[in-house]
Amino acid sequence: MAEHPHDLLSIRDLKQVASPTPEPARIHAQVEACHIKETSNGKPYHELRLSDGSESLTWRVFDSNPLFAQVADLKRSDWIELSAQWVDTGKYGLDPRSAELSALTDDEIATLLHGDPTTSARQRSDFDDILRLTDSIVDPRLHALCQIFFQQHSDRFKRAAAAREYHHARRGGLVEHVAQMMRCAVKIIEAYPQLNRDLLIAGVLFHDCGKLWENNYPEQGFNMPFSIHGEMLGHIPLGLELVNKLWRQLLEQPEAAAWTTLEPANELVRLHLLHLIGSHHGEYQFGSPVLPKTPEAIVLHHVDNIDAKMEMFRRAYETGNELGHGIHERVRPLPANVVTPLAPFQTEP
Template sequence: MSPITIAAVKEQAGEIPIHAAIHAQLQSRATRTTKGGKPYFELVFADSTGNFSLKIWSDSPMSEAAETLAEGTVVRLEAEWTQNQYGVNPNKLWWYNLEDAAIADFLAGDPETREKQDRDFAEIRRLCDSIEDPRLHGLCAHFLSQLGDRFRRTAAAKKNHHARRGGLVEHVAQMMRSADALCPVYPELNRDLMLAGVLFHDCGKLWENSYPEDGFAQIHSIHGEMLGHIPLGIELVNKLWNDLVDSVETDEWKGLKPSTEMTRLHLLHLIGSHHGQYEFGSPVLPRTPEAFALHYIDNLDAKMEMIRDAYSQSTEVAPGIYDRVFPLPTNLVKPLAAFVPPPAPPASDEPADEPETP
């Protein structure tokens, strides 16, 4: 049986079981206890398309194997898979460790996901190259040159949206497309600042949600845990900025308007305010048109990804109504299909009647 991806299982599984195999890497294992005192293992498995968690109960035939399975191990999971609003559930589950050749194939990633992320990274480069302000242009180029590889294997979140290796590239590329499209609609927006702000708004996640070069299990970083991605992002941009300021090529920046210091400050404000609210982790609220726009573009792209995932994973509880999928607040309803114009009437082969002669 050929393996399928985690994303495919989420899309295909429902109330009716599907028998399928998955190649996945153990991302984390935790020992937990139900309210009734029953112990179980919670295992999180990941591949290039996403992750899911499985509960292995203490009386399960796989309990002993779960207890000894090391994080980072790549296994073949085979089961009859179902899915409800709480996630994916395996019946008759078993697994075994993959051999070296199969592991190498797995670590190469799903070809479709890899191709999409390659296109998205090329789009990010194209839009960064279109920035006219030499300071922001140079900063983006410096970041992609120094940290492009790490950027390409970072997730946009630990869960909920773009939670996969390379997910940050997908998220940033889509946000940059949105920002580029909105700037002509709202001419008060500074396009150069918007594009640079999108690139850097989550750059601290390179230490909060990064992945190794040879796996799909997210790395736990002490810096990410203790500081979070917003302070890390501000620190990183300051470092990259100072790298450029110290170079001889930036002497010409001294006469540019707006000033170099105000340009740096506005970019840092976008990073600090992009969550939009204090309770969501922003140390400062949006105070400029670009800061408001960036916050809403970020929120929109995250929500659209959650909605896309929810439609692919949830089951219909009634015609056109789907189970609620966390973290969305409600059940989804089947979207309205695009309007299809009626077909044009067939052309007649008969010549038109000649007008009568008076």
């Protein structure tokens, strides 16, 4: 591909710098969806959803656009470079003007799959935190269960999203979500030392493990497929099934023979961990088959909700339309528009 004068930005960075004034930039992305639609007066246009693993954007190409015929040849999962003068139109988002479109090379695809430097570095650090905190578990059964999970499912775990839309909805988003939840949980344990630290850390790791099948990405793409297992069961039943399967494998290991005399008993440990998975949505109407009935279950439910909401606020501040000074447009499923938070008080130097 020929050298291009425009800077290469991630979609997230592009959204942060875009304004009503044209901003020259290019992005590398995969076509997540492409549809032919019609305007209110019956004219056709292409609507494409582009993703680079950090964020997504919608690109509408009308029949007056010089790229209209070229875009018609694009298919879902194609890899493209889009270079343009980008304008933030407000209500309709980013608009690439005077755009140029080309295919990515194999090397560019491999680089994109690796992730933008900021996201990639954060997710590596987050995964290291998860390994460190699970390795600090003292209960030999919960410690070994975490290790079996990493041995069998690390690659799939690193690709999974925490959700399809609302929070951490990106490749590797589940690692970010779990790591922040663990860091939050251990701070809460400092304030409430009666909590079972080992159980809570393991519960954070496994609470969304069913999303390794419900919300996962292929090895070579950003298009999250729909899974028949995710559709028919959902991530909570899938998580319960995975932990039971790993637990059976755990008890077949030679060291398990020494665990029969441990207190609390093996079966009670398993049940408490399953309860954390089953109750973490907090209410029947949100998909939990059982309500939280232990202190650890209550803490897990609220830590999960806090981290999800904090990510929604982050996205609203970064990508939501500004309705007025310090007021940003509501991002679903937040209940209202969001307001810029109060800055910390600064003492005089």
